[in-house]
Amino acid sequence: MIDIAIQSKKFGAREILRDISFSMKVSEKIAIIGPSGVGKSTLLRIVGEIDNDFDGAVSTVQSKAVVFQEPNLLRWRRVGQNLTLLNKGLSGSQAHEMLERVGLAGAADHFPDQLSLGQQRRVALARAFAGRPELLIMDEPFASLDPDTYEAMLRLTESMLAQFRPALLLVTHDRTEAKRLADRVIVLSGNPASICEVEAV
Numbered sequence: 755m756i757d758i759a760i761q762s763k764k765f766g767a768r769e770i771l772r773d774i775s776f777s778m779k780v781s782e783k784i785a786i787i788g789p790s791g792v793g794k795s796t797l798l799r800i801v802g803e804i805d806n807d808f809d810g811a812v813s814t815v816q817s818k819a820v821v822f823q824e825p826n827l828l829r830w831r832r833v834g835q836n837l838t839l840l841n842k843g844l845s846g847s848q849a850h851e852m853l854e855r856v857g858l859a860g861a862a863d864h865f866p867d868q869l870s871l872g873q874q875r876r877v878a879l880a881r882a883f884a885g886r887p888e889l890l891i892m893d894e895p896f897a898s899l900d901p902d903t904y905e906a907m908l909r910l911t912e913s914m915l916a917q918f919r920p921a922l923l924l925v926t927h928d929r930t931e932a933k934r935l936a937d938r939v940i941v942l943s944g945n946p947a948s949i950c951e952v953e954a955v
């Protein structure tokens with residue numbers, strides 16, 4: 755169980771989040787939706803322990819991975835090394851297998867810039883799942899993809915979630931996507947933001 759209990763998050767004098775509490779069961783998938791600027795990414799950064807400057811508490815999760823909208827690959831390292839450097843204990847052949855899993859067999863020795871943006875996002879997905887995370891955090895991972903690539907990425911993510919079964923905390927603008935990927939949808943609204951609706955899918 756991962757417990758999130760944020761009493762307040764401020765940037766300077768401005769309060770962004772207030773009284774946001776929920777728990778995630780093992781392998782539970784939760785989507786966070788809400789208007790632009792409401793505080794979705796701020797919430798993810800707190801849960802991901804990237805931002806510790808808030809009032810409240812979140813469970814410490816030993817093994818977590820974060821996928822952002824940008825693939826955020828190390829450009830000067832080969833694709834295979836992008837997987838092994840960030841996942842201690844992952845062998846070169848295991849990295850190969852993960853790349854094969856995302857449809858990129860043979861890409862291990864390429865540099866990220868030699869791949870398309872869609873392929874780079876697949877690498878980011880392989881890197882995230884390679885560590886077998888207990889919690890996967892995704893911040894609008896499918897934004898600005900063309901429709902075919904979008905559908906392919908969504909399907910790949912669905913099948914990897916089913917295979918590896920991490921808990922998922924996903925931020926998206928898209929309610930349909932939220933319902934497709936998540937067991938529960940949490941809607942944030944207000945200023946400061948709090949939970950205005952929780953929808954079981």
Ligand SMILES: Nc1ncnc2c1ncn2[C@@H]1O[C@H](COP(=O)(O)OP(=O)(O)OP(=O)(O)O)[C@@H](O)[C@H]1O
Nearest residue numbers: 765766770788789790791792793794795796797927
């Ligand atoms: N480091 C920061 N310093 C000051 N204000 C910040 C900082 N990061 C975010 N904010 C502000 O906090 C508010 C919430 O931002 P956040 O990025 O969490 O929103 P969001 O819901 O993820 O938006 P979007 O859907 O557009 O990505 C915004 O008003 C933003 O300007």
